[in-house]
Amino acid sequence: MRVRTEGKLAGRPVLWLALVWLSAGLAAWAQPAPGTQKGSGTLGLRAGERLSPARIQEVYRKILADWSAGDTERAPDELIELESAVVSDADAGTRKVLLKAEQAVIHQVGAADLEVLVPIAVLHHEAYRRLLKRGFHGHALAMIHTRTMTRDLAILYHDQSGSEGASLVSSRLLTSLGGLLQQSAQQLPAAEMFQQAFTLDAKNAAALLGLAAIYEKNTQTESAVKLLRHVLEIEPGNAEAHLRLALNLRRQDHHDEAAKLLQELTASTDPSWVTPLAFQELARLDSDEGKTADAEKVLRQALRRYPNDLRLHVQLAAVLDRRGAPGEATALVEKALTLPAGEEAAARFLYNTVRPDAFAAARAFLDENSRSRLPVLAQALGAPPAPAGTGVGR
Amino acid sequence: MRRKQFLPALAAGLLLAAAARGQVAVRILSPEPGQPVFGATDVRVGVQAGPAIDRVEIYVNGELAGTARTPPYHVQIDVGEDNIQREFRAVAYTPTGATGSDSVVTQPVMINDEMNLRLRALFVSVTRNGQRALDLGREDFQVLDNGAPQEIVTFGRDELPLTAVLLLDTSESMQGKRQEAVRRGAKAFLDGMKPSDEAMLALFSDRLLRFTPFTSQKSTLESAIAGTQAAGGTAVNDFLYMSLKLLDARQGQRVVVLFSDGSDVHSVLPASDVLWKSRAGQALIYWIQLGGKHESFTSSWRDFKANDQEYRELEQAVRESGGRILTIERLEDLEGAFRNVLKDLREQYAVGYYPNNAKGDGKWHKLDVRVKGGARARTREGYADY
Numbered sequence: 046m047r048v049r050t051e052g053k054l055a056g057r058p059v060l061w062l063a064l065v066w067l068s069a070g071l072a073a074w075a076q077p078a079p080g081t082q083k084g085s086g087t088l089g090l091r092a093g094e095r096l097s098p099a100r101i102q103e104v105y106r107k108i109l110a111d112w113s114a115g116d117t118e119r120a121p122d123e124l125i126e127l128e129s130a131v132v133s134d135a136d137a138g139t140r141k142v143l144l145k146a147e148q149a150v151i152h153q154v155g156a157a158d159l160e161v162l163v164p165i166a167v168l169h170h171e172a173y174r175r176l177l178k179r180g181f182h183g184h185a186l187a188m189i190h191t192r193t194m195t196r197d198l199a200i201l202y203h204d205q206s207g208s209e210g211a212s213l214v215s216s217r218l219l220t221s222l223g224g225l226l227q228q229s230a231q232q233l234p235a236a237e238m239f240q241q242a243f244t245l246d247a248k249n250a251a252a253l254l255g256l257a258a259i260y261e262k263n264t265q266t267e268s269a270v271k272l273l274r275h276v277l278e279i280e281p282g283n284a285e286a287h288l289r290l291a292l293n294l295r296r297q298d299h300h301d302e303a304a305k306l307l308q309e310l311t312a313s314t315d316p317s318w319v320t321p322l323a324f325q326e327l328a329r330l331d332s333d334e335g336k337t338a339d340a341e342k343v344l345r346q347a348l349r350r351y352p353n354d355l356r357l358h359v360q361l362a363a364v365l366d367r368r369g370a371p372g373e374a375t376a377l378v379e380k381a382l383t384l385p386a387g388e389e390a391a392a393r394f395l396y397n398t399v400r401p402d403a404f405a406a407a408r409a410f411l412d413e414n415s416r417s418r419l420p421v422l423a424q425a426l427g428a429p430p431a432p433a434g435t436g437v438g439r
Numbered sequence: 440m441r442r443k444q445f446l447p448a449l450a451a452g453l454l455l456a457a458a459a460r461g462q463v464a465v466r467i468l469s470p471e472p473g474q475p476v477f478g479a480t481d482v483r484v485g486v487q488a489g490p491a492i493d494r495v496e497i498y499v500n501g502e503l504a505g506t507a508r509t510p511p512y513h514v515q516i517d518v519g520e521d522n523i524q525r526e527f528r529a530v531a532y533t534p535t536g537a538t539g540s541d542s543v544v545t546q547p548v549m550i551n552d553e554m555n556l557r558l559r560a561l562f563v564s565v566t567r568n569g570q571r572a573l574d575l576g577r578e579d580f581q582v583l584d585n586g587a588p589q590e591i592v593t594f595g596r597d598e599l600p601l602t603a604v605l606l607l608d609t610s611e612s613m614q615g616k617r618q619e620a621v622r623r624g625a626k627a628f629l630d631g632m633k634p635s636d637e638a639m640l641a642l643f644s645d646r647l648l649r650f651t652p653f654t655s656q657k658s659t660l661e662s663a664i665a666g667t668q669a670a671g672g673t674a675v676n677d678f679l680y681m682s683l684k685l686l687d688a689r690q691g692q693r694v695v696v697l698f699s700d701g702s703d704v705h706s707v708l709p710a711s712d713v714l715w716k717s718r719a720g721q722a723l724i725y726w727i728q729l730g731g732k733h734e735s736f737t738s739s740w741r742d743f744k745a746n747d748q749e750y751r752e753l754e755q756a757v758r759e760s761g762g763r764i765l766t767i768e769r770l771e772d773l774e775g776a777f778r779n780v781l782k783d784l785r786e787q788y789a790v791g792y793y794p795n796n797a798k799g800d801g802k803w804h805k806l807d808v809r810v811k812g813g814a815r816a817r818t819r820e821g822y823a824d825y
Binding site: 258261262263264292296325329338341342345355356359360362363365366367368369370371372373374375378379381382386391393394396397398 | 519523647687688712
């Protein structure tokens with residue numbers, strides 16, 4: 046889905062000037078990140094280099110031009126290089142210098158067309174994603190800067206446009222950002238992103254699900270249940286929401302409803318990682334209630350469907366051990382050792398962290414909306430437009 | 440005998456009466472309720488129906504095990520050798536889809552006599568004035584099983600072959616120097632093994648990243664440690680249960696040497712399953728921890744309190760098994776910790792007895808080993824009588 050709004054960046058109070066996140070103790074991370082050693086990037090900038098505001102603006106414009114020309118591999122790396130060179134963890138003032146310079150450029154190009162904010166925000170988002178992936182030692186403040194830029198540009202775009210389409214784009218930017226934060230175990234800022242995303246779009250199920258997962262992990266099961274019921278009102282077929290609702294209900298001792306939800310999931314044909322987990326948890330519920338015969342039945346059914354799932358083998362072995370069948374239990378454990386290493390065993394890890402597909406839709410939506418606006422950005426910069434079919438390429 | 444003759448006659452009468460009413464009447468004639476069954480088992484089903492019968496399906500514990508299509512309805516099923524309760528269920532179908540069914544539950548054999556023949560081997564560490572006492576004889580020991588004195592029938596020290604599972608946490612937090620230290624620690628353990636000893640190496644996170652079979656070949660074991668990339672979360676319970684289960688089938692002195700912080704986030708099994716398994720088996724568990732102090736945490740699966748409980752149960756499993764928790768503060772001490780585990784095992788006395796009070800009822804038997812001359816003995820705290 047592609048959305049478009051009309052408008053220009055007017056002289057309203059710029060919200061993001063006020064939004065600066067500074068963390069204490071940043072100087073402790075003083076090692077340069079891989080690929081950001083001085084002079085090693087394509088721009089040839091050195092870490093800690095004192096660039097004049099005019100030079101920063103010049104380089105930032107070049108990066109935006111590369112991005113608008115469809116150079117989606119190089120532009121985010123150049124942005125990382127610029128921001129890491131200018132911003133020093135030891136001096137919070139350096140971030141202000143960078144912020145002002147980038148603001149000035151954004152004001153210039155935004156005055157032509159408000160829509161340029163979308164590809165610029167997506168560029169910062171992509172830079173942040175790459176920084177997270179590479180590790181952020183020595184560049185904590187630069188990382189916070191690019192993350193904050195993404196968030197503030199999203200909110201600015203929404204506030205300045207006021208259209209429903211802008212709400213959708215901004216909401217998904219914040220959702221994707223929240224997903225990245227959640228993935229790097231930054232629960233509180235992730236929760237704030239999801240909350241803001243939900244405020245902008247009340248039907249954003251991915252943001253609600255992300256927020257519910259954070260509540261769940263922090264033992265706030267009542268809040269999680271409330272959000273998950275809301276997700277299922279928006280997307281009745283959301284298997285992950287079903288599973289999380291069932292497990293949160295179980296933690297609240299609502300075993301009957303939990304069992305009913307889990308039985309529905311095990312009866313479904315959903316091909317995702319959710320279904321084997323539903324089998325495991327249904328059997329766990331039965332075992333906890335002393336219904337080991339039922340647990341055995343569930344697990345045998347599960348193994349017919351997932352014959353290579355190591356955890357199901359181990360779980361059935363433990364049930365059979367308790368039911369007085371140690372021989373078959375041993376055979377199952379021995380068989381488990383011969384199973385091919387697969388992704389099934391990682392499902393419990395995914396449940397406790399971030400699911401691989403959780404934010405894919407939001408990112409695809411952003412990519413499409415950024416791509417469609419690259420010509421507008423190129424025009425505003427006076428640069429050649431991107432060739433057709435250019436995308437972020439994740 | 441009178442009861443056995445009476446039952447089939449009664450069943451036949453009931454079947455005829457049901458058929459007369461136009462229903463599908465089904466009775467399992469064999470096996471009989473309560474009868475123990477093993478291996479190849481004949482299942483015979485009587486069916487009376489107004490309409491013709493299309494087929495009779497036989498289920499064992501909910502699994503379809505066979506189908507008979509013509510009378511007399513008889514299927515031979517291999518039910519396996521496990522001594523367990525089984526439910527047999529017969530379902531008869533007519534061509535129009537009408538059904539009738541019957542079920543019978545068979546029972547396991549009570550094998551109290553056999554239980555008396557199961558040798559229990561205790562591995563006992565003895566200290567006197569803070570030093571290991573290594574000069575004791577059989578006559579110096581007294582074993583009390585639930586308070587009842589036992590006759591010691593086997594006795595020795597450092598004679599039984601050792602079978603070990605080295606269960607090493609290789610989750611993401613173990614990358615780099617930690618993993619290298621673990622590799623050196625495990626190697627120190629393997630270097631101390633005798634030719635008759637065997638070990639299995641299992642590197643785990645939330646997945647089983649690498650493992651070897653039980654082997655005496657140190658080169659096989661050492662090469663498995665090298666080159667494994669630390670990744671993922673931690674699932675101690677699942678892989679500790681698996682290790683204990685694999686040791687069930689081994690002989691001699693059996694031990695799991697676990698290296699992990701014990702903060703289990705991703706197991707499907709609760710620690711209570713590990714505790715149960717430890718109580719029912721004979722293996723010792725040694726747990727080497729880095730850093731020592733357990734820190735509470737929450738996860739998507741459990742809250743602080745439940746995770747603390749899990750940790751305590753894991754500690755309990757180690758303690759009750761007769762093993763130890765070794766806490767080290769520095770990575771450099773890891774090699775020494777692995778060596779100490781092996782030394783501890785070598786210095787244990789192996790004391791065997793046939794429990795004179797075994798019933799096979801799954802109840803807890805408290806153990807007490809006393810040594811003459813004021814020495815202190817440490818061994819497993821007890822066992823579940825299965």
